[in-house]
Amino acid sequence: MNATGGWRDVTAPAAQPQRPWPHSTRRQLLQVGFLGSLALSSAGFLAALMGRAQAQAALAFFRPEDEPLARGVIRSLLAGILPADPGAGARAAEAALRTSDRYFSALSPAVQAEARQALDLLNLAPVRWLGGVWSPWEAATVGQINGFLERLRTSRFTTARQLYLLLAGVATVGWYGQPASWPGIGYPGPPVVERPQGENPL
Amino acid sequence: MTRQIVDAATLERPLKLEADAVVVGTGAGGAVAAEILAQAGLRVVMLEEGGYQTARDFTLRELDANTELYYDSGSRTTRDGAITILQGRTVGGSTTVNWTSSFRAPDETLSHWRSAHGVEGLGSADLAPWWRRLEQRLNVAPWAVPPNPNNAALARGCARLGYAHAVIPRNVRGCRNLGYCGMGCPVNAKRGMLVTTVPGALDAGAVLVTHARADRVLLRGDKAVGVEALALDARSVHPTGHTITVAARFVVAAGGAINTPGLLLRSQLPDPHQRLGKRTFIHPVNLSTAILPETVDGFSGAPQSVYSDQFLWRDGVTGRVGYKLEAAPLYPMLTLSLMGRMGRELLQRFGGRYRNGQVLIALLRDGFHEQSQGGQVLLRGDGSAVLDYPLTDYLWEGLFDAYLHMAEVQFAAGATEVLPFHLDAKPYGSLAEAKAGIAALPAKPVRGAIFTAHLMGGCGMGNDPKTSVITGAGRHHQLEGLAVIDGSMFPTSLGVNPQMTIYGIASRNATQLARDLGGKVKEAAA
Numbered sequence: 170m171n172a173t174g175g176w177r178d179v180t181a182p183a184a185q186p187q188r189p190w191p192h193s194t195r196r197q198l199l200q201v202g203f204l205g206s207l208a209l210s211s212a213g214f215l216a217a218l219m220g221r222a223q224a225q226a227a228l229a230f231f232r233p234e235d236e237p238l239a240r241g242v243i244r245s246l247l248a249g250i251l252p253a254d255p256g257a258g259a260r261a262a263e264a265a266l267r268t269s270d271r272y273f274s275a276l277s278p279a280v281q282a283e284a285r286q287a288l289d290l291l292n293l294a295p296v297r298w299l300g301g302v303w304s305p306w307e308a309a310t311v312g313q314i315n316g317f318l319e320r321l322r323t324s325r326f327t328t329a330r331q332l333y334l335l336l337a338g339v340a341t342v343g344w345y346g347q348p349a350s351w352p353g354i355g356y357p358g359p360p361v362v363e364r365p366q367g368e369n370p371l
Numbered sequence: 372m373t374r375q376i377v378d379a380a381t382l383e384r385p386l387k388l389e390a391d392a393v394v395v396g397t398g399a400g401g402a403v404a405a406e407i408l409a410q411a412g413l414r415v416v417m418l419e420e421g422g423y424q425t426a427r428d429f430t431l432r433e434l435d436a437n438t439e440l441y442y443d444s445g446s447r448t449t450r451d452g453a454i455t456i457l458q459g460r461t462v463g464g465s466t467t468v469n470w471t472s473s474f475r476a477p478d479e480t481l482s483h484w485r486s487a488h489g490v491e492g493l494g495s496a497d498l499a500p501w502w503r504r505l506e507q508r509l510n511v512a513p514w515a516v517p518p519n520p521n522n523a524a525l526a527r528g529c530a531r532l533g534y535a536h537a538v539i540p541r542n543v544r545g546c547r548n549l550g551y552c553g554m555g556c557p558v559n560a561k562r563g564m565l566v567t568t569v570p571g572a573l574d575a576g577a578v579l580v581t582h583a584r585a586d587r588v589l590l591r592g593d594k595a596v597g598v599e600a601l602a603l604d605a606r607s608v609h610p611t612g613h614t615i616t617v618a619a620r621f622v623v624a625a626g627g628a629i630n631t632p633g634l635l636l637r638s639q640l641p642d643p644h645q646r647l648g649k650r651t652f653i654h655p656v657n658l659s660t661a662i663l664p665e666t667v668d669g670f671s672g673a674p675q676s677v678y679s680d681q682f683l684w685r686d687g688v689t690g691r692v693g694y695k696l697e698a699a700p701l702y703p704m705l706t707l708s709l710m711g712r713m714g715r716e717l718l719q720r721f722g723g724r725y726r727n728g729q730v731l732i733a734l735l736r737d738g739f740h741e742q743s744q745g746g747q748v749l750l751r752g753d754g755s756a757v758l759d760y761p762l763t764d765y766l767w768e769g770l771f772d773a774y775l776h777m778a779e780v781q782f783a784a785g786a787t788e789v790l791p792f793h794l795d796a797k798p799y800g801s802l803a804e805a806k807a808g809i810a811a812l813p814a815k816p817v818r819g820a821i822f823t824a825h826l827m828g829g830c831g832m833g834n835d836p837k838t839s840v841i842t843g844a845g846r847h848h849q850l851e852g853l854a855v856i857d858g859s860m861f862p863t864s865l866g867v868n869p870q871m872t873i874y875g876i877a878s879r880n881a882t883q884l885a886r887d888l889g890g891k892v893k894e895a896a897a
Contacts, residue, residue: 275438279755330817331452341711345704346434354725359431369570
């Protein structure tokens with residue numbers, strides 16, 4: 170059935186309008202995501218400052234420059250929750266980072282970009298100082314980082330609370346998204362069930 | 372006939388297809404429409420952004436489910452990050468991962484659509500035959516097994532307070548009562564689109580293209596003549612660079628109430644009255660956690676089997692916002708990442724009592740009042756759709772009333788502590804304490820933890836093109852060759868979990884469409 174005639178015109182590129190963005194003024198296009206213009210304006214500056222590493226990242230979402238903060242938040246927010254033994258605790262923290270990376274790397278490109286802008290902002294030293302953390306993230310103590318997180322969480326600024334949710338997510342998704350966390354909360358894990366074979370039934 | 376499924380992630384060159392109808396989305400609207408059109412003898416192509424995952428693939432691990440079956444790992448949000456949107460992105464759409472609650476649209480809602488939005492022919496009596504057939508097919512029946520302790524607490528609390536409550540009808544057959552509905556049913560007991568209309572459409576000759584993100588509707592003059600989609604990688608994240616072009620006599624948009632308006636906005640369809648993407652509704656949901664003396668194991672057993680409509684119409688249809696009370700499963704990553712939002716102290720404290728945790732949710736009925744105009748779908752710089760949804764004072768009043776009544780029900784059920792999910796809340800040891808505490812909570816975005824799993828509106832139907840995007844039959848007011856057949860049709864939210872309403876209206880509208888396209892509609896489906 171082909172009521173409207175041939176299809177060739179339809180798929181020919183010339184017959185179609187160009188993609189409407191980013192030049193369109195007809196529709197309102199969002200230039201900034203949920204983390205706001207503050208994050209956006211700092212991002213380029215920071216990237217220039219840090220000379221955005223060309224090195225091969227071991228992780229899919231977190232860049233090498235994000236790792237100290239991500240590791241810091243994991244060891245701080247989850248202090249007393251991760252295994253007490255230093256070796257086991259370090260392995261658990263590393264696994265949490267990898268798990269979190271898998272979660273964040275499955276976000277849509279625009280949302281990943283927004284989250285990276287937020288991490289850029291958090292990597293700015295003055296932002297750290299505002300939260301009472303004077304040393305770089307890798308050298309900051311658990312107490313300092315938790316103090317920083319609490320300031321974000323209880324801030325009257327929406328952007329600060331958004332940053333808190335992002336960082337808390339890095340730690341909690343990373344830890345509770347993996348089976349190693351389950352014994353600590355008494356979760357037995359999903360049941361083992363026999364799967365149906367063959368094609369999907371009608 | 373061999374089922375024709377193309378995984379666009381594996382394409383090495385552009386794909387061009389022809390069809391009578393191209394259906395964007397395989398959820399509650401799209402899959403129902405695709406099956407009806409295909410069974411009428413029409414050539415159908417289904418485009419799905421997610422992958423084709425079935426019972427064998429569902430590991431029941433949250434990390435796998437969130438990253439593979441949901442948009443944005445289960446953490447899609449509104450524009451300001453204040454509301455988390457749980458939306459499926461897999462074959463079957465959200466029906467593959469929903470919690471199986473199967474309600475017909477309330478009479479109050481359908482009457483309001485007629486009186487306030489000029490929607491004719493969609494009364495309860497009009498939809499009843501469609502619902503009856505679907506309820507039979509999807510095996511919808513009130514859950515006959517005793518509720519799990521999480522839901523039993525809702526029933527017990529309501530009973531002690533004299534509040535209305537009832538058993539939820541579920542679309543399951545041979546349900547093993549595992550409780551993992553949110554991660555895909557591993558035994559094909561859930562009668563979602565994945566095991567009903569999608570295979571039905573495939574067996575009637577429809578072609579399914581997975582990992583294909585519809586980019587724009589192709590136009591010729593004032594007529595839609597197909598869809599161009601972008602092939603995505605196997606995780607549905609990044610485009611591979613190949614395109615899928617489906618030339619078709621008719622386009623059915625069914626990507627849900629964010630993606631459908633997004634597709635139409637990107638395509639720059641006529642919108643003379645600036646209605647497209649407006650009035651998008653979500654049933655804003657807030658949560659309350661309780662600690663019960665007994666083991667609850669809220670991750671186990673049917674996630675939703677009891678509801679209360681005590682407050683759904685508390686002030687009439689168009690008065691103060693009403694809400695439905697239900698329970699929510701305590702999957703560990705979801706529950707404890709929510710706890711983490713409330714700070715490390717509460718995370719540690721509740722993590723230690725995870726098995727005693729009980730969670731109630733309140734679904735607010737948005738869109739029935741002038742101070743509840745819903746959200747607006749907008750395009751980001753890269754063309755992706757995002758929902759801007761302001762929480763008005765009117766909605767906050769409802770959220771606070773719901774925090775209060777959830778706490779009341781939980782204490783009546785025997786809770787020793789109740790913690791509303793709000794950044795500034797504390798665990799309360801008595802109802803009096805909770806009342807004082809809740810009254811003092813600030814009504815600000817990104818302080819309350821607000822969710823939605825229900826996307827509605829944005830392409831609302833109505834008789835007047837000045838106030839709606841599509842007709843009551845689902846056809847675009849200005850453009851020929853395009854119908855919207857998903858939750859974005861609704862002129863308001865529903866007040867109930869939406870799947871049955873989408874199925875019902877989709878069946879009716881797709882059957883008419885099949886006739887209009889010259890298909891042979893069987894009497895049984897008429």
